[in-house]
Amino acid sequence: MKHTPGPWEVTHGLNEGYIASESQGFVPIRTPFREGVHKHNDPEVIANAHLIAASPDLLAAAEKAAEYLRSVGQASKGPGLEETYCDVMGAIQAARGKQR
Numbered sequence: 001m002k003h004t005p006g007p008w009e010v011t012h013g014l015n016e017g018y019i020a021s022e023s024q025g026f027v028p029i030r031t032p033f034r035e036g037v038h039k040h041n042d043p044e045v046i047a048n049a050h051l052i053a054a055s056p057d058l059l060a061a062a063e064k065a066a067e068y069l070r071s072v073g074q075a076s077k078g079p080g081l082e083e084t085y086c087d088v089m090g091a092i093q094a095a096r097g098k099q100r
Contacts, residue, residue: 006056010049019053059095062088 005023069085072078 003056003059006060008053008056010046010053019049055095059092062092062095066092 004021006021007023008019008021011018011020066085066088069081069088073081073085
C-alpha cells in the first residue's frame with residue numbers, strides 16, 4: 001500500500017478544511033471536519049488536522065530513526081535500545097497498514 005506523496009498541508013481559503021498534497025496538483029487527502037459535527041475552528045480538530053498532515057514527514061523520520069537504531073544496535077546493546085527500535089518499527093508497520 002502506497003500513500004499519497006507528501007508534503008501534506010492543512011488548507012485554508014478556497015479549499016478550507018482539507019488535508020491536501022500539491023505533489024501532483026491539489027489532491028484532497030482527507031478532511032477532519034464534518035459539517036454539522038465539527039466546527040472548523042475547534043482547536044482539537046485543527047490539532048488533529050496538523051498531526052495527520054505531518055504523517056508523511058513523521059513516517060520518513062521514523063524510517064531514518066529505525067535505520068540508525070539498527071546500525072547502532074549492531075555495535076552496542078544499550079539499555080532500552082531494542083525496545084525503542086521495536087516501538088519505532090511497530091509505528092512504521094502501523095503507518096504502512098500492517099499489523100504490529
